[in-house]
Amino acid sequence: MLGTALGGRYRLDEQIGKGGMSTVYRAFDTVLERPVAIKLMHREIASDSDQLERFRREARAVAQLSHAHIVTVIDAGEEPQTDGGATPYIVFEYVDGETLKALIRRTGPLEITEAIAYAIEIARALGDAHEHQIVHRDVKPQNVLLTAEGTAKITDFGIARTLTEEGLTLDGRVLGTTDYVSPEQALGHKVTGQSDIYSLGVVLYEMLTGAIPFTGPSPVAVAMRHVREEIPDVQHRRPEVSAATAAVVERATAKDLARRYPDIPALLADLEEVLAVEVARAGQSTGEVTTVLRTLPAPARRRLPWRMRHPARWLGSLALLGGLVALVLVLLAGNTHRGVPPDVDAQSGLTPVPLEQTSASDYNPYGNEPEHPTDVANVVDGDPETVWSTEHYREDTFGHKPGTGIYIDAAPGLRARAIEVQTPTPGFTAAVYAAKRFAAHLPYEDPASLTARGWVQLAPPRTVGAQSTIHLNTGGVVYRYYLLWITHLPANSETAAISGLTLFR
Numbered sequence: 001m002l003g004t005a006l007g008g009r010y011r012l013d014e015q016i017g018k019g020g021m022s023t024v025y026r027a028f029d030t031v032l033e034r035p036v037a038i039k040l041m042h043r044e045i046a047s048d049s050d051q052l053e054r055f056r057r058e059a060r061a062v063a064q065l066s067h068a069h070i071v072t073v074i075d076a077g078e079e080p081q082t083d084g085g086a087t088p089y090i091v092f093e094y095v096d097g098e099t100l101k102a103l104i105r106r107t108g109p110l111e112i113t114e115a116i117a118y119a120i121e122i123a124r125a126l127g128d129a130h131e132h133q134i135v136h137r138d139v140k141p142q143n144v145l146l147t148a149e150g151t152a153k154i155t156d157f158g159i160a161r162t163l164t165e166e167g168l169t170l171d172g173r174v175l176g177t178t179d180y181v182s183p184e185q186a187l188g189h190k191v192t193g194q195s196d197i198y199s200l201g202v203v204l205y206e207m208l209t210g211a212i213p214f215t216g217p218s219p220v221a222v223a224m225r226h227v228r229e230e231i232p233d234v235q236h237r238r239p240e241v242s243a244a245t246a247a248v249v250e251r252a253t254a255k256d257l258a259r260r261y262p263d264i265p266a267l268l269a270d271l272e273e274v275l276a277v278e279v280a281r282a283g284q285s286t287g288e289v290t291t292v293l294r295t296l297p298a299p300a301r302r303r304l305p306w307r308m309r310h311p312a313r314w315l316g317s318l319a320l321l322g323g324l325v326a327l328v329l330v331l332l333a334g335n336t337h338r339g340v341p342p343d344v345d346a347q348s349g350l351t352p353v354p355l356e357q358t359s360a361s362d363y364n365p366y367g368n369e370p371e372h373p374t375d376v377a378n379v380v381d382g383d384p385e386t387v388w389s390t391e392h393y394r395e396d397t398f399g400h401k402p403g404t405g406i407y408i409d410a411a412p413g414l415r416a417r418a419i420e421v422q423t424p425t426p427g428f429t430a431a432v433y434a435a436k437r438f439a440a441h442l443p444y445e446d447p448a449s450l451t452a453r454g455w456v457q458l459a460p461p462r463t464v465g466a467q468s469t470i471h472l473n474t475g476g477v478v479y480r481y482y483l484l485w486i487t488h489l490p491a492n493s494e495t496a497a498i499s500g501l502t503l504f505r
Contacts, residue, residue, distance in 0.1 A: 001040070009029060022039045023040050023042070024039050024040075032446060037095070046059070046086070054404055059076040064132055068151070070128065075328050093151055098149070100144035100146060101372050103270075109208060113278045123200060123264055127264035130264055136154070137213070151291070180202045181222075183255050200267075205234055208238055208245070231249070234249050242278060242281065244277050253317060275289075275300070280357060353502070360406060361378040362406050369408075376406060389497035390486065391404075407483040408481065415476060417505060418503070419459075419472060419482060419501065420467065421500070425490050432459040432482065434481060436479045437454065458472040458474060459472055
């Protein structure tokens, strides 16, 4: 086929890819004098009149998509054959770069922030497609192209959709690569946007760990593992991944559709939140991560350090800061009491633990909504005027729920001896629990107890005053997560608020 001019216009110069359904060529548009990519359907598939008509319909539908992270469809046509048939083709913009799969193979696991940034770009592309009633059905890193500037663009929209309606048949061509297939798709059930979410969750898992979750002797064997087995814990393979990021991967790849993200906007909201969390933990951003950060909505951006939210103002403040350094050093020279956050009632033998601004998270395992997640950083910011609070409840016992709370990620872990709680709403009842691993793996509204979820009680329920130090019994065990579990609200109050949480060694 090389040298052939499809439609008398598109000269095929080089084969750059081949699959079970089509071959991809780098071509040259002789009319507009620019490189393009051509996907040419295989003749044996094109000879099926039903498949040919589906291809035509899909080509028209995908051509309606116009998104920064979708490879643009430029044209479509059918090349006449000597036997009287025709071979359909689609003309795409040419992306001069490598696939996401090639990047992972070349570098191994990506930087955590980079992986999440790419997941956001892919999710935004899928969201646009879903709004146009198009389900990709073959989301995998091989179908994500990275431009020279580092931007992710997803391709092959609609092609897999025309061939996945018959389940695990057609000589293995229907499912293609089963490394990323959703359980419902593997079983031949109805495929919706949630299937794309599952596949994207697997892609994110691979970006974070450098490996696909399941392998097997055949594509069908791998597909059945997706049906029957839970995705391995991403934190087990890469411990530095935060609990928040691991929770996104887990929910995106849930087998039960009721537990999986219902749609792309819900997934995107969490991805944007965890990107801000991971960037704040890393303390810096580069490349495509910086580009994506600029597009985050305001709630997610508030999780970033002030210098990242307001870079121009931060740079201007450096000059003023430099002028104050000498004075600060003089004052510190006579002060040997270091490391105590403001207003903390340090006690003899206890040392306060400095916490990152992103270490706090709300925890509402028995409800279907978060508890003010954008305010959780207020409990570790050292400012007594900023608070996190529960939602409003008509009953002081939270009605149908046994409680709600907030936890601290004290990575990599410690044997905490006490936790101090500062609150403007004293009188609520709370207990303290701990866990070695993030213990939110059961679905919302599951009746299982906190203990069944993996939490260990370190302090029984007690009434919390305006500034209370709760001593903990870890039994010498190192825990990473410490949970303040609120079981009763203050009398005559609909909420419980916390202005500060401090762990002590």
